[in-house]
Amino acid sequence: MDDQQRTGPADVDLGEPLAVDVPAVPHDASGEVVETRDLTALAPPARPARRWTPKRVVVTPAALEHPHGVCIVERVEALGLEVERLRSNRLTGVRGASDRETYARAKSTMAVVVSPPSRRDLQPIAPSADWRVDLAEGCPAHCQYCYLAGSLSGPPVTRVYADLDDILAGLEPYLGRGTVTSRREHRAHEGTTFEASCYTDPLALEHLTGSWRRAVEFFGDWDADVQLRWTTKYADVDDFVGLPHAGRTRVRFSVNCLPVTERVEGGTARLEDRLAALRRLALDGYPVGLTMAPLMPVEDWRTHYGHLLDLVEAAVDAVPDLDLTAELITHRFTPGSRDVLLGWYPRTRVDMDPSRRTEKRGRYGSLKYVYPKDVMAELRTWFEAELARRLPGLRVLYWT
Numbered sequence: 001m002d003d004q005q006r007t008g009p010a011d012v013d014l015g016e017p018l019a020v021d022v023p024a025v026p027h028d029a030s031g032e033v034v035e036t037r038d039l040t041a042l043a044p045p046a047r048p049a050r051r052w053t054p055k056r057v058v059v060t061p062a063a064l065e066h067p068h069g070v071c072i073v074e075r076v077e078a079l080g081l082e083v084e085r086l087r088s089n090r091l092t093g094v095r096g097a098s099d100r101e102t103y104a105r106a107k108s109t110m111a112v113v114v115s116p117p118s119r120r121d122l123q124p125i126a127p128s129a130d131w132r133v134d135l136a137e138g139c140p141a142h143c144q145y146c147y148l149a150g151s152l153s154g155p156p157v158t159r160v161y162a163d164l165d166d167i168l169a170g171l172e173p174y175l176g177r178g179t180v181t182s183r184r185e186h187r188a189h190e191g192t193t194f195e196a197s198c199y200t201d202p203l204a205l206e207h208l209t210g211s212w213r214r215a216v217e218f219f220g221d222w223d224a225d226v227q228l229r230w231t232t233k234y235a236d237v238d239d240f241v242g243l244p245h246a247g248r249t250r251v252r253f254s255v256n257c258l259p260v261t262e263r264v265e266g267g268t269a270r271l272e273d274r275l276a277a278l279r280r281l282a283l284d285g286y287p288v289g290l291t292m293a294p295l296m297p298v299e300d301w302r303t304h305y306g307h308l309l310d311l312v313e314a315a316v317d318a319v320p321d322l323d324l325t326a327e328l329i330t331h332r333f334t335p336g337s338r339d340v341l342l343g344w345y346p347r348t349r350v351d352m353d354p355s356r357r358t359e360k361r362g363r364y365g366s367l368k369y370v371y372p373k374d375v376m377a378e379l380r381t382w383f384e385a386e387l388a389r390r391l392p393g394l395r396v397l398y399w400t
């Protein structure tokens with residue numbers, strides 16, 4: 001695959017949406033049937049998170065016409081960063097001399113833009129929520145399995161949306177019209193659900209945008225049967241503690257066993273910090289959750305995932321009125337995401353060998369590679385039994 005095919009055109013049209021076609025979720029038995037992999041054998045530890053400081057920030061003329069766009073620019077400039085005012089929606093200078101350089105430049109660029117009109121026509125996002133609402137697209141972290149990889153049509157520039165007021169004001173017509181969680185008996189009580197982290201990581205960007213804080217307040221003030229949902233691999237929740245959330249936002253923390261979080265989730269927060277953040281929000285009355293993903297049968301996985309559950313138990317110990325859910329998602333990849341990820345992370349230890357997987361076809365014929373049925377069954381049996389034994393109040397929302 002050449003440069004052009006892999007990373008798309010050199011310039012980025014900021015008026016266009018990122019092309020997306022990925023599973024909903026933004027983002028393992030020593031038994032005979034599971035082929036295991038030791039992620040710690042060769043890979044160096046991933047670097048832990050610091051607050052993201054983009055090397056380049058740009059804003060489009062249209063974004064500056066929105067009050068929230070101006071707020072983002074002021075926030076970024078107050079942090080001492082320069083903001084380039086673009087003359088049009090076209091961003092140039094992202095293409096480097098190699099794929100790696102283009103990737104690095106794009107990953108360190110943040111663009112303040114107006115969301116494409118198609119993004120305001122909300123779509124169902126099974127199995128997570130009735131509706132997907134995007135406040136940004138792209139993420140500065142470097143997870144070697146990132147589910148966004150096969151979805152980006154160009155260099156992975158992070159785009160944050162300036163038209164937040166319009167996005168939030170546009171949600172009301174979707175109330176009571178949900179077809180995903182609203183139609184499931186065990187989830188209908190959640191009301192109409194809106195997932196706001198499909199193509200980004202909210203807490204990676206919140207210090208630069210303030211967008212999810214505004215969304216939490218909006219839902220807190222929305223006196224209706226609704227729920228805002230988002231998931232994160234970060235831990236910076238200072239701005240969320242004490243907000244008038246009215247219990248209408250469920251924050252989930254994306255967690256995994258230490259060999260995965262420490263070796264293949266570059267730039268994200270330490271597992272212990274994510275769980276401490278979950279505890280802080282739970283103590284502040286937020287409904288909280290665990291996005292356990294992507295589950296992988298790494299070497300000695302029962303021990304490693306058992307340790308993860310030990311940490312979870314400690315994190316939620318003695319939290320009054322705890323409302324805790326789990327979403328269990330096994331590792332999968334598509335031919336496209338595999339190509340992109342192997343280009344970005346050529347020495348990755350994440351197992352993306354199609355010969356060890358089962359092919360699964362989506363509704364429109366799209367192909368993804370999942371673990372074989374016996375491996376899936378082994379993982380599922382273990383997780384469901386251990387979660388029920390250790391955390392009897394936890395509700396598992398789905399397994400995939």
Ligand code: SF4
Pocket residue numbers: 026027138139140141142143145146147148199200201233268
């Ligand atoms: Fe991808 Fe990792 Fe960012 Fe999630 S946190 S969007 S998996 S890079």
